[in-house]
Amino acid sequence: MTLKVLAIDDSRTIRELLRVAMEGAGFDYSSACDGVEGVARFAEVVPDVVITDINMPNMDGYGVIEAIRGGSVESKVPILVLTTESGEKLKARARAAGATGWIVKPFDDAALISVVRRVTGAA
Amino acid sequence: MQTSSEPSKSEVEFVTFSAGDQSFSLEITQVREIRRWSPVTALPHAPVEVLGVMNLRGSVIPIYDLAARFGLGSTQENPRNVIVVAMHGNQTVGLLVEAVSEILSVSRDKIQDTPDIRSDMARQSITGVIPIEDGMTRVIDLGAVLHPNGRALS
């Protein structure tokens, strides 16, 4: 079964870069441009992993995580946050919010794919 | 017009044509098409070598009399006259010539530097010469032929 990835980022550039990486690894790729759309797509796509940016308009990454983890969905789907920072404070915050892991921008395609595999157990 | 074989990497293809009783050529990559002569609309205050503009499938392209451009006198009306539609960067232009001769496939080392020619203009608009059967053909520098002193006319 092809792994389904949902990426949420307000930057078109990042969404495209993620697409190239994910589809290159043979995954199914969907995307959304902010938290609100992200939550909606999540319900439609039912992905195996979510990659989300933190800083977005309308609903930020933390909001997305909260919506997915809490509410009526209560999903335990692996969620990776995309961040430009590698500091401990951010990691702790992400973890506390419910994120499974993180990817630091700029990301290396191979590293990204490896993290995705790590948290999903995908081939 | 077909060549009998594909040129190898070190070879360059040229279209050669005659204007003002001399032979000129353009790299084939610059040539879009060859058209028959059709009426041209005159441009105001145009120099003698700019005959006017022509409709090429909806685009307006200027037509240059190549012989006049090289100071060889105006091209005489002749049913064999054709327009060589060429592209230089974003510009599409038409060159009026007497006739198209052939397509040459030439290896790079056969293209010689321009020998000393009296006319400055001619020398600047030619990037090299290639020996052919009965003499030589002059390779045109298309950019220099089109008005090099800024694109505004008059």
Add this chain to the structure above:
Amino acid sequence: MSNPILDTFFEETEELLEALAEGLASMQGGDHEAETVNSVFRAVHSIKGGAGAFKMTELVGFAHHFETVLDAVRSNALDLTPPIMHTLTRSADFLSNLVEAARSGDSISQDVTAGFLAALQQCFGEKEIESVDAWDNFEFAAITLDIGGPAVEVASQAAAAKGFMIVFRPDSALYSNGHEPALLFAALADLGTMNARFDQELLPEWEDFDPQDARLSWTIELQTEESESQVLEVFEFVQGICELSVSPMNFAAPAPPGDATGSFVPTDAKIAVLESPGLFDNAVRLLTDEAAAPVSAKPPEVKPAEKTASEASETAASKGPKPTLRVDLERVDRLINTVGELIINQAMIAQRFADMTETTDDDLVIHIENYRLLARDIQEGVMAIRAQPVKSLFQRMSRIVREAADATGKSAELITIGEGTEVDKTVVERLADPLTHMVRNSVDHGLESPEARIAAGKPATGIIRLAASHRSGSVFITVKDDGAGLNRQKILGIAKKKGLIAQDAELSDSEIDSLLFLPGFSTVETVSNLSGRGVGLDVVRNSVAALGGRVSITSVPGQGTEFTITLPLTLAVMDGMVVTVAGETLVVPITSIIETIRPLPGDLHRIGTDDMLLSIRGRMIPVVDVARSLGFTAKSDQSMAPLLLLVESETLGECALVVDAVQDQRQVVIKSLESNFGTVIGVSAATVLGDGRIALILDPEAIAANRMGNQFPSVNFSPNHGRSTHANL
């Protein structure tokens, strides 16, 4: 390197820079809403993110520091004082320059960059910079517990294998964060040979079993050559949501699974020996069968989606709920060209039909007319696709005003009105330069110095007012300053000195104002470092004319000057009068024609050898020989009864253009000469007629100005010619 994505990056960055400028302008105007500041932060953050992906280090570096300051502002760690606002605005300008440099491959001098960085640093003043860098100092702390187990001493014999003893007990947060211990074990197993044992001490009695509680714990012996940090890396994401201890240990010999001390023999199916993740899965399944254990992910309860997003489109920028479609500009242009051809085709059919005098088919007439209207409708629809608000253009002017004010030591502010007015994309692009020039001009020449303004009772800061609006089929764009107005004496003097007008000419105010549009006119004796050399308003006029429009000027001394650009709403199609001049077919824009006159011989009067005047309704207006202006014939043929087109011009006021005959009036598709040829004086564009031939579209203004057919016009005004004020419609 993925090139199409690089294009996307630059496209997106342009939009982000616009949003940045807009947000900062809002903030400057007093808007300190959280969302505004956040959007400014996000813009810089996104640019940094994208730039990082393409390794644009200069850009990333500066954006990072810019972002840091913005972060401090948005979290209220920094107050938004005027100096800080100033730095933010200038930094945004510089960021724009860096993007441009990244795009063109140039680099910016280190000193310049250092200057801007220092300014950003200054914002923090004395404070300790709590930058992101500080966060990086926080090291990944490995937790090691001494579990007090016996250290296995390896005797000298067999080579001691190295490894670690890992005790791992997840908190419930680990599960709810979507982690799967099985995957962690799989990652450990990749590092070497693993032997794990499940610790059952923590398991409660069944009565006390709480599915949400985390009571699973394992002790793992990992034989591996890898380092401790490699092992810890496996647990990188679960730091803090589990209890973890990793301690080095030595293995006497590789322990065969199932044989190691302390391994369990399962007494009942509920607890299994953990030898490999596979068994763990089994254990989970068993547990799951018994009581819903929350270890594996529950399938999410899905509410039907409120909004169905179509697969083909992505919603555009978050502001504004309207769904939009991203379309390749090339496709739109091709469509527009095709529609243009459609219109030409219609004209050709109409012409052929009109030529067929033998047949009079009323129905066909109606059909052809319908065809024309349909074609026109499609064209308007397609042109609307390319329509864009002038907002981005106007926003760019903010920066121009700032730079111009800085460069000339003046104080100026830009006010924009009607930013939402839509014009064709081409117009937006081609107006950029003329508008820039006009705005710079207004600051440089229009506005007085702050001292002079105060002395005149005006506020020290001058206002440049940029407005756009639609009215009766045209777009109006005005640039107005509240400066000193035009110095007409000076202008007149310079014009006479340069021989642009006769020494004894008497001109009305508006005629003097219009002198500024003559080529070669400049009121600045020395080249100001701003307006540049020789780029006069004539270039502005030509650019606007090439778009099918006109520009005019009014001024009130002491109060200010206003430029008005009028553009046709539909760019590509124009109503034109097809005329014959010296045997050539030309097209004159209908909007320029006031009326057509067939004069009686007595109405025409020669003046000197070359000039002619028309007497009309008690006034004398100059007559322009179009053929001569265009250089088609040397002298006009006086024996032929000419036809005159009365037009309005800036330079001559009302004047009459001589043509041989009028063929008809029709809609023509405007084709540019620019791309393949260049600028031709007297001609604004070209069109394709019904017979496939090209007809040039006249620029009546330039014809009038160049009536002698010279390079630079000599404008001869005769004493009593008709008054003209600038016309807007």
